Amino acid sequence: MSKWTTKVFYTLITLSLIGILSYASAGTNNSSYGEDRAQIENLQARYMFALDFGDLDTFVTTFTEDGILDIIGMQWQGRKNIKEGLGSMMPPAGGGAPEGQNASESKDKPLYRATGRHNISNIVIKIDGDKAVGRAYWFHMGNNNPERKAGLDSYGYYEDEMVKVNGQWLFSKRRIYNEQMAEWIGSDKNPCW
Numbered sequence: 248m249s250k251w252t253t254k255v256f257y258t259l260i261t262l263s264l265i266g267i268l269s270y271a272s273a274g275t276n277n278s279s280y281g282e283d284r285a286q287i288e289n290l291q292a293r294y295m296f297a298l299d300f301g302d303l304d305t306f307v308t309t310f311t312e313d314g315i316l317d318i319i320g321m322q323w324q325g326r327k328n329i330k331e332g333l334g335s336m337m338p339p340a341g342g343g344a345p346e347g348q349n350a351s352e353s354k355d356k357p358l359y360r361a362t363g364r365h366n367i368s369n370i371v372i373k374i375d376g377d378k379a380v381g382r383a384y385w386f387h388m389g390n391n392n393p394e395r396k397a398g399l400d401s402y403g404y405y406e407d408e409m410v411k412v413n414g415q416w417l418f419s420k421r422r423i424y425n426e427q428m429a430e431w432i433g434s435d436k437n438p439c440w
Contacts, residue, residue: 283374286416287381287409294418295365301337303330310418311410317422319431363389363400371439377411382439385423401427406438 290309297306307326315322316329323332370383386402408420424433 280374283379283411283416284372287372287374287379288370290409290416290418291367291370291381291383294421295367299362299364303334303337306330306333310421311412314418315420316418317420319422319424358393359395361389361391361395363387363391367405373440379407379409379411379416381405381407381409383407401425403427403431404433404438 294306294309297303297309307330310316310326310329313325314329315324316333321332321336323329365385365387368384368386370381372379372381383405384402385405387400388397389400390397391400392398403423403425406422406424407418409416410419411417423431425431426433
């Protein structure tokens with residue numbers, strides 16, 4: 248073999264080994280903080296969308312099988328119990344008309360369906376392997392009024408415990424504080440670290 252052929256041969260072997268090792272390490276469960284955080288933020292958003300659209304089947308899949316949803320004073324453990332408990336609190340699909348109004352008409356024109364949207368901000372996450380804790384503010388915008396004007400109607404914060412199950416982040420516990428309701432309000436102490 249000539250020197251040139253030998254160099255090409257060893258170069259190809261080296262590149263092949265690098266490729267094999269890269270492919271093998273890509274299949275491991277090692278992930279970066281950024282990847283885990285992105286997955287956790289995705290989890291939080293899926294939770295919000297499912298809640299706002301009354302999709303309880305998707306909503307409960309954001310929790311572990313034995314996960315806990317704790318809305319101060321009300322706590323449900325397990326997907327089935329969360330679905331039943333939260334379902335009993337939710338308004339009928341499409342929202343309702345403001346008190347004293349017929350849902351199909353207002354003074355000037357028919358009243359269209361009211362909606363509400365939860366939002367999340369100031370997300371802080373601490374990850375330790377396959378476990379994580381998080382804190383975040385939430386607020387709710389809604390238009391359940393005769394003019395269907397958007398308004399901030401509720402806010403609070405979350406205290407979350409999460410675990411990674413089969414490569415997917417899920418809530419093992421989510422505690423919800425609502426700063427608008429005296430019985431659901433949080434402590435005066437900073438809940439974040």
